[in-house]
Structure formats: structure tokens, C-alpha cells
Amino acid sequence: MRKRKPQYIVIGGGLAGLAATMKLCEDKAKVTLVSYQPVKRSHSVCAQGGINAAIDTKGEGDSPESHFYDTVKGGDFLAHQPLVRDMCYQAPAIIHLMDRLGVAFNRTPEGHLEFRRFGGTLYSRTAFAGSTTGQQLLYALDEQVRRYESEGQVKKLEWHEYLSAVLDSEGICRGAVLHDLRSGEIFTVKGDAVVLATGGPAQVYGKTTGSTVCNGAATTSAYLQGAKYANGEFIQVHPTAIPGQDKLRLMSESARGEGGRIWVSRKQNDNRDPLNIPEEERYYFLEENHPRFGNLVPRDVASREIHDIVYNQKLGIGGQPMVYLDLTHHSEGFLEHRLGGILDIYTKFTGDDPKKVPMKIFPAVHYSMGGIWTDYEDDGNGLIDHKSPRNQMTSIPGLYAAGECDYQFHGANRLGANSLLSCIYTGLMMGPGLIQYSRNLTSHVEEVSSTVFDQARDQWRGRMQAFKQMNGRENPYILHQELGEIMLANVLIVRENSRLAKALTQIDDLEIRFKDLQCPDTTHWSNPAPSMIQQLHCQIQLAKIITKGALIRNEFRGAHYKPEFDLNQPEDFDPHEYVEYNEKRQYGEIREDEFPPGHTSYMKRYEECNEKWLKTTIAEYQNNQPEISFEEVNTSLVQPRPRKYD
């Protein structure tokens, strides 16, 4: 008898989806790869600055262990440590693999990989390919998958939309319901397992740095089918983006990694040409407030400071919500070589040349640390079992997730250049576990009754038909814009419970108005309107997950900033004091005067806060609402401690 080949369905063709596909093909599996568009156009292309790996080519003493520490500290200790550590230890091999695949990483004079600085670390740890690193990595994986496609192992279904998983009578995922975006046909495909690699939910916020396909619908659909959604409230706001009418374009952290300086005039409403503002009248607030990290503090810190400068201190450029990001002290040749691509973007969209004048930037929603809940298996000593089928599996058996749509790696705040890493890492790492999952199956998908698939298909045919026939008064695109406005106004950098509660009511109102939609296009061929309505439905649910999670979590952690619950770290506090405090406590009592005044009480507050809130937020769909509960975080490897970036 011929050996049965395992078969999988991968949804999404960004870095995570392509990495998973490549790895599975290497293990002789067959893969159906589903994407809204040609996979080469996926959102990973937007990542600019680089990818982290502690290869320590500059004798700085960097190591994967330091990378691991920086990552969990950057995430305010909310990530499961064994998995983060595994990722950081795999990172050098991942960079070397991508290099072997032909990625045009910048080189040293000797022809080896070049590395640069990025936020949240003091090491040069970031490999980069010009300033389009994500695009270059994506193309390399796209090429590998194209090779497998030409050999018949991969079947691409581009211009297709994932609607839901097909679950059998035991709740095991056996395939997916897909929607052909041209013919409008709805059908099912069968697989041993389904991998969601569908990226982030940026479109919930409307105008962001995200691409138009980053709508969060696939993961929300899984949530609506019973999967757990985790840490939804942790949304990263990137400090530097270019304001725009259709989207807020990212200005990469690499601009600061290469020495870019953030500043404003010390005078309010200063309308002078920035080049005419003398040095002593410029306020380099990040450098002044953080002498060691300077402009390279983590993103949550930088975004909060810019927000404070603009809204509390009213020092935005000419009174507007913008600050300068200045590279003009570098030579044009240097900037062209190291940052050419992103500076071109700025010029194309604003008409100004950042090599000559400081850029005007403002924070924008950028990344979701949270996502669909996924599992992993470690050996109890902090090492990951790489063959375990539990790795990256959602709470629905047979449904997996990888990349930005999963929640496991970045805790409460992601460090720059760690997302490309986590996407490729999860895609590759989950491969052996998926193969094992197929082997362990007691009944194969071929044995599942066809009625399971027919019912799922028919249910979606009815649903999409109903969306298409909606004939009310509201325009779905306007409703989507309003949803984004609610989220931007209330669930962003600074969070207050009264406004979060108000936002929840507004989202509920929007959900009522959703029922009064009019589908603006009822034709049969290549009609995006019914899909858009289905995505909007998911986004309303996802907005509730994010907002309710934010409302309930009464603390300040990473990107989730509630001034009301700020523990007010004393200015002269050193995080190592807390480590010492803990050690001493293990050996008995601590004298009240052992630590400087105020420090002991701060450390007690910190401890109480962690006791209550150092937990993963879990949202589960019940009665049309997210029910929120909490799960323990694995902090077995590094003692959580207060964050400080001085």
C-alpha cells in the first residue's frame, strides 16, 4: 500500500504561512495555500527595518540569552518564557537559512552579514536588507514555495477567502470553508489540519500602518467557532508613522537605529522652518529622558512620550499632532545606502526629502501582540519539544496558528525586528508537530462523513447570500470607518475606564446598525461587498474583545497604559533592587531601611500587581459577547522585574 501523504491547508501567504508551507513540503506533505491575493503581495512586504538574531559579529558580547531577556523584558514579562527562549536560540539559524535562500542582506566589508541597532536593546542585533527587509524575506520564501508549486506539492488558491474551519462531530478541525472571490463560489477543502497564518487585525482601527487585507476576520471566525483569543487588548502603537488620508505609513524604527533623532521645539506653536530652529531651542525629549537608550527606547515608551509631548505639553509641530524625526545630520550617501527605500516612501507621499529636512511623524496602530490562543509543549526545564503536535495548536484540535495572528511571543509589547523572526520561527517550528499530528490521527479526513462538509458549506452559502441581500440604509464602508474612529479615540495609547466603557456601548450601537446595512453591490462576479460585510461583522466582535480586555485589565503593562493604575516607579529605582529584594526575602525578613525610602513600598505594589495581573487574558465567545478569564504565564526562566529604560 502506498504511504498516505499528510495534507494541510495553510491560510495566508505571508512569512509565517510561506515558512510553514516550505517546511511541510520538505517533509513530503501536500499543501493547499489560500490567500486573498497573490501571496507575493502579502503584508509582510511592509516590514522595513530588519530581523533580530544575536549573532554577535561586533564583539559586543550579545547572546541568544540576552536576546531572550530583552524580548521578555520588552514585553513586560507577559510572554511564555520557554517559547520565547527557543525562538531566540533558533534565530541565528533562521538568519543563516534566509541568507542561503538568497535574501540580499546588507554585508560587512568582508562580505558577512551586517547588523544594526534597534529599539529595546543595547546590541547590534538586527540583520537587514536595505530598508525593505520584510519584502526581501517574503520574496525568498515565495520563491521556495513557487518551486514546490511547480513540482506539484503546493496548490495555491489565490483570490480566495477563508470563511471558517470545518469541525466534525467531535469538534476536530477537518478542513476549511473557502470563498472564491471571483466566481463567488463557496466550497470546502479537506485537510489533516488547518494553519491560520492570517496576520494582524489592523483594520479594526481603520487607518493604521496595516495593509488592507489585515482585517482579523479569520482569527475572529475561529473565535466565533469556540477558539480562545488571548491578550487582545495589547495593541502596539508604533511611534513613527507618516500621516495620510488612506493609511498611516510606517517610518521604520531603523531610521532611529541609524541615528535618527526625535525632537520638537521647546516653544509651543512654533511655526518656524525646522532648519531655522537653533540647537539650543530643540527639545530632544527621548534623549533627555532616557540617556542610555535615547531614541531607541521600546515602542510603547516612545509612543507614550510623543503622546505626552503633543497632548499634555502641547509642543507638537506648530501645535499639530506631529513631531520631528531628524536624519539630516547624516550624509546623503550614507542615508541612501542604509535607508534608501523608506526615505523614498516619505518623499513619494509628502514631497519632502528627509535627507534635507526633518520628517514629520506621529504614532499609529501597528501590531497586535495578542491573537488567537495557541499551545506549546516544553519538557518542564524550559526546553521546547519540537515534535509535539501541541505546538502552535489553537484550542480547536487540528486548527493551528502562526505569525502575527498568534499571541505567544511578544507579551505586552513587541520589540522592533522581532516580528519577522516570530513569523518565520513559528512557521518553521510548527512543521514537525503538524506532521506528528497527522500520524497520531486515529481517523483520517477521508473517513469523515461528507455531510459534515456539506453542512458547513451550505451554512456559509446561506450566510453570504444573506449579506448580499441586505437592503437597509447603512453603508458598510462608512460603518467600518466609524468603528475605526471609536477604537482610535478610546482604545489607544492612554486608556481610561470611563472611555473604554463608552467605547463598548458605541460598538454595541454599531452592531445594531450593522443589521440595517445595505450591500452596495449585488452582482455575481468579483464582487467584494459581501466579503467586506462578513469581515466587518468579525471586526465588530474583535473590537469587543480588545475593548473589554482593556476595560477589565486594571493595570499598566507594556502597551496597555492606564495612568490611573500606574505604580509610579521612583525615579532613582534600579530594577536589580527588586531581584535582590526577592532573594533576601527568601532568606528571611527584610529591614524597612534596607532599600531607599519609597522603594520597598513600590516593590510591594509591583508584587501585588503581578499577583493579580501577570496573566494571559482569555476571551471566549458566549452569548454574543467575549467572556474574559485569565491564565497563568510561564515565567519559570527569568524573574519578572520592573521595566526601566534609562
Place this chain on the structure above:
Amino acid sequence: MPDDKTIHLKIKRQDQPDGKSYWEEFELPRKPRANVISCLMDIQMHPITREGKEVTPVVWECNCLEEVCGACTMVINGKVRQACTALVDALPQPIVLEPMSKFPLVRDLHVDRSRMFENLKKVKAWIHIDGTYDIGEGPVIPEKQRAKAYLLSECMTCGCCLEACPQFAKDNDFMGASTFSQVRLFNMHPTGAMEQEERLDAIMGEGGIADCGNAQVCVEVCPKKIPLTESIAEIGRETTLQLLKNLFLK
């Protein structure tokens, strides 16, 4: 009449691949920093023509909106380019939008560029590696060579070069500048070079490099300023050498 407060758009539409095309005009309020994409998004929210007729929203393809994905390519005021970087303030009005003419039409401004991806398969546009397992570092590559490769690898398969090319047509097999440039990219790489003969053979038949008429318009319209004509010249030389090798050595 359009003034500085409004934007006048003229859009070529078509409901189906085999349907008939027609024109519709829209007048929108002008917003700061508007681009063609934001105009199309405004039409989605208010799908009403200049004459007050309610229509279906215009269908087009887009994703990244920052000119790195290549999706939103269309013909704007007669020139093929990405809609995201087409800033309204820099465009004479009415702004005329048409789909690319060299690819099968899907609907309105959306075309099917699968042919470009199929061509990448024909020329084996990839590095064939032993496997993904950790076998150490990649090859040492001089920075100058890397920089040259990077220029070529920024190609986002948008199709501008093919839309402008007089040789590339719906009813022939010509591969076009983007594909030839990718052959050069992979042949330049130390590992990729191990398959260079196969790649060159693939572009020596019908639709291959010999069909290039040297019009040189490809390089003018490339949004990433990829030195396409340089690639064509270099790959042309390599295929000539390969032809001689094939004649005498096989």
C-alpha cells in the same frame, strides 16, 4: 466644474471579463494628502456618479498602500503606475483611471497578472537549497554585488514594464523585462549560478529574450528604478554565450 475643493475622476469600468467597458465620472470633496486610493475609498462610501446616479463601488486591487506590494497598479492619466503613490495634488484633472491593458481583465480596474508568476516558474526564479536544516552560514558575498542584487530583488511583479512594452501582448508568449531581470538576479547569486544554464535555456525559446525589440520603455516606467535594460543587455550576452556552448559542447 472641478475647483480646488473637489476632485474630478473619470473611471473606465467593466463588469465582467467578456463584458463591454464604459466610463463613469465622479466628483469628490478634496482632502489633504489625498491619493487615488483614498478617492476610490471615498467612492466606496458614496458610490454616486457626477450625474447623481447610484452605482456599484469601483473594484480595484490594493494592499500595502506604500508601493512595496505592487497590487494597485493601473493606468492613471495615460501612465501606468501604482495608485497609492499617485497623489491627487500632483495630477491634472480630470484624473483618468483605466485598468492595465496587457493582462486579462477581471473587473473594473482589477486585472489578472498570473502570467508574470507563471513566467517565474519557467525560469526557475529561486535558489535551490539542500534543505532548511541548520547547515551554517550562507556564502560570503561582496557588499557591492549584494547592492546590485538588491536593486533587482526589489521587483514587486507589478507589471508596469510589461504594460509599457510594445512587444508584450495578450496574445503572445513574450516574457518581458521583469522576468529577464529575475534571471539575472538568480544567476548572480553564488548558489543560484549553479542553475544558470537551465534559466538561460528557458529564455532562449519563443517569447524569450531574442524577441525584445529594445524599445527601452520598460526602464522608464519601473517604479523601483530597476536597471531593466542593463539586465536585458547582460542576459542577452549570457544567452549568446550559452547558445555557442550548446552548439559546440552538447
